[in-house]
Amino acid sequence: MSLQGNLTQQVEAYHNWKKELIRQIGRYRLWLQDNNLFSDDISARIRHGLELLVEDELTIAFVGEYSRGKTELINALFFSEFGQRMLPSQAGRTTMCPTELFFDRNANENYLLLLPIETRIGDLSLQQLRKQPERWVKHDLDERDPEIMREVLGEVARVKAVSTAEARALGFDEGMLEHDRNNPGKVLVPAWRNAQISIRHPLFERGLRILDTPG
Ligand SMILES: Nc1nc2c(ncn2[C@@H]2O[C@H](COP(=O)(O)OP(=O)(O)OP(=O)(O)O)[C@@H](O)[C@H]2O)c(=O)[nH]1
Ligand SMILES: [Mg+2]
Structure with missing residues (x-):
């Protein structure tokens, strides 16, 4: 396989990993809410984490x-x-x-x-x-x-x-x-x-x- 093909696949895999992580964090937030463990502080931390993930570039x-x-x-x-x-x-x-x-x-x-x-x-x-x-x-x-x-x-x-x-x-x-x-x-x-x-x-x-x- 060409180097270019490999790199494209790896960048794609990194993107998919990030998307999945963002999805899991969303699920975790819902779980915290359902179990009355959610607070403003946790909400702000999760939002900050998600922002970092979205902005982060390889x-x-x-x-x-x-x-x-x-x-x-x-x-x-x-x-x-x-x-x-x-x-x-x-x-x-x-x-x-x-x-x-x-x-x-x-x-x-x-x-x-x-x-x-x-x-x-x-x-x-x-x-x-x-x-x-x-x-x-x-x-x-x-x-x-x-x-x-x-x-x-x-x-x-x-x-x-x-x-x-x-x-x-x-x-x-x-x-x-x-x-x-x-x-x-x-x-x-x-x-x-x-x-x-x-x-x-x-x-x-x-x-x-x-x-x-x-x-
Ligand atoms: N034969 C051969 N020559 C190569 C290869 N890779 C680079 N070169 C040649 O080696 C020379 C230096 O390549 P560069 O890409 O300028 O090297 P560099 O590491 O960027 O060097 P600096 O910018 O000075 O730090 C060029 O003449 C290239 O064409 C290779 O895989 N095989
Ligand atoms: Mg150079």
Whole structure:
């Protein structure tokens, strides 16, 4: 059986398990009511539990040393129908920032959001910055034009040349960074701190989230 078929079945099984759990919690609530064991406190706890179950999404993180094929596997699993690599994967360090793939069911659209690396200088956490759309650079992704889509997604691998002092200010250990061959004295840092990719895909529409990480 193909890997894609397996994954689809497993995500489906997870969904069915969640649905069954929600049904059983409903039965438990009725049983508590029938036996006069129900209270406002229990009601609030059950409601909170159900909300968590409904909101909860399955996230799979791809973690490993660089150039081990993490991104290539994601390309094969989710973008094979485009007939070409959608996310940049090549020999050497490629994925430069943590990249989340999912489908934004509220906005109901495909897009790429990029958070500039300079936001590391401020005090705001990624969690806080997620609530500030104006800090992110947004690109539309048109699934009818895979060539352009691939070009846009290539941004995830972008690096920029900065001085070693700038790299330190951004929180990098310069010993870990590559030197820019065209710019003596400068080092290469990721251009982005985080990437969010919303893509219509049956598994992402089901709530699956993928996290690709730099090696
Ligand atoms: N022969 C072969 N090559 C592979 C396989 N998987 C990945 N590659 C190649 O290995 C190179 C690195 O793959 P990536 O997917 O970019 O590796 P990565 O783990 O995402 O690396 P970073 O993003 O740098 O952390 C690319 O040239 C891929 O085409 C595989 O199963 N077989
Ligand atoms: Mg990669």
